Amino acid sequence: MxxxxxxxxxxxxxxxxxxxxxxxxxxxxxxxxxxxxxxxxxxxxxxxxxxxxxxxxxxxxxxxxDIWFRAFGVRTTTDYLADGTLTPLTEQATVPVTERLNVQGYDHVYAIGDIAALPDPKMASYAMTHAEVVVQNITAQLAGDQPGTVWSPTAERRILLPLGTYGGAGQLPTPDGAAPATAQMVYERKGADLFTAKFASRFNNPRRPINDRD
Ligand SMILES: Cc1cc2nc3c(=O)[nH]c(=O)nc-3n(C[C@H](O)[C@H](O)[C@H](O)COP(=O)(O)OP(=O)(O)OC[C@H]3O[C@@H](n4cnc5c(N)ncnc54)[C@H](O)[C@@H]3O)c2cc1C
Missing domain, CATH: 3.50.50.60 (FAD/NAD(P)-binding domain)
Structure with a gap:
């Protein structure tokens, strides 16, 4: 390869x-x-x-x-918002958001993940962090409270990069800053099943997590 x-x-x-x-x-x-x-x-x-x-x-x-794979040229898919009806997009074709992750100009519309105009890397783990902010804010709004949870930039970069099932490298945040993740940690957290068990359980699927199998 x-x-x-x-x-x-x-x-x-x-x-x-x-x-x-x-x-x-x-x-x-x-x-x-x-x-x-x-x-x-x-x-x-x-x-x-x-x-x-x-x-x-x-x-x-x-x-x-014998074959090649394209791993470049990723772009944000916001064509459907390009007419600016919701809000004018940034130069990078992302959606401008407030610190509470509201779309600029709206109290009840949020944007998270790749389309949000934030300096976070365009990675799923950051999208999930954004989602936690928005869940808190929508929950507060549903309870009639002021939404007060704000996004804050993540100082340390993080990644879990499996190489096959058992290999891989990674970096995770710790209280003392970023630290390398061993191949064993990458396997346990991601390589074993690429998060499928975690998401199956989150969506209330009765399938048992892979680590619990006999
Ligand atoms: C090859 C590849 C590998 C990656 N590997 C990793 C990784 O290992 N770790 C990591 O953290 N991140 C990884 N990423 C990045 C990660 O996939 C994205 O950051 C993450 O999916 C962003 O989540 P999102 O919900 O913002 O957007 P998406 O996951 O892109 O979800 C947006 C959804 O909106 C839908 N949609 C688009 N337009 C419309 C429309 N007009 N109407 C209705 N629906 C629409 C799309 O079909 C899609 O389902 C990878 C990305 C790629 C391309």
Whole structure:
């Protein structure tokens, strides 16, 4: 397997120990890294389709493969709000929100997750943190109280990056700041089932959590 990325670091912005751990595990799996470079031209076959892939990096390396996957070019899907009827979008096509995560100009409309104009990384774990703020505020409104829960930026970056079921690297917040997560921790928290048990139980599914199985 070959990974090409324009950034010259794995997991930029995360702890060096986390970056080193990931690199060590990728090396062990035989994954070839081409960092700090891009492709001179995109592959001629569609992403995700088996075929003959032959590309050249800006550094002049030739890569031949049987399939390629696109892991770039993610954008926020807010086309349906682009007419500004709800609120004018930001330059990044995100929805401006207040500190209580109300859409600007509305007391009873909220925006969370990727579409919210917040500096948080566009990641599910941050969307869940936003949801907790909004749940508190809607609950207060339903009780006739003033919604008073505010979003606050997360100082420490966090990630759980499984590599297969049992491998992986990660970084988690602790009272003393960010700390690396071991592969065992990544397995236990995410790699074992990619959160399916957690969400099944949250949606009141009787399926037992994977860790409780005999
Ligand atoms: C390949 C990939 C891997 C990722 N891996 C991770 C990871 O490991 N960890 C992590 O924390 N984050 C990860 N993310 C990011 C994570 O998926 C997003 O940050 C998260 O899903 C954002 O949640 P959301 O609810 O804001 O938006 P979404 O999950 O995108 O949900 C928005 C929903 O709105 C629907 N929708 C859109 N337009 C309309 C419309 N007009 N009408 C009705 N419905 C509409 C969409 O279909 C979608 O279901 C990954 C993202 C990608 C693309």
């Amino acid at each position: 070959v990974v090409v990325d324009r950034t010259d670091q794995l997991l930029p912005g995360f702890l060096p120990e986390v970056q080193d751990d990931l690199r060590r595990q990728l090396d062990k799996l035989g994954v070839e890294l081409h960092l700090g470079t891009g492709l001179t031209a995109p592959p001629t076959i569609d992403a995700g389709r088996a075929g003959h892939v032959a590309v050249t990096t800006d550094h002049g390396d030739e890569i031949v493969a």
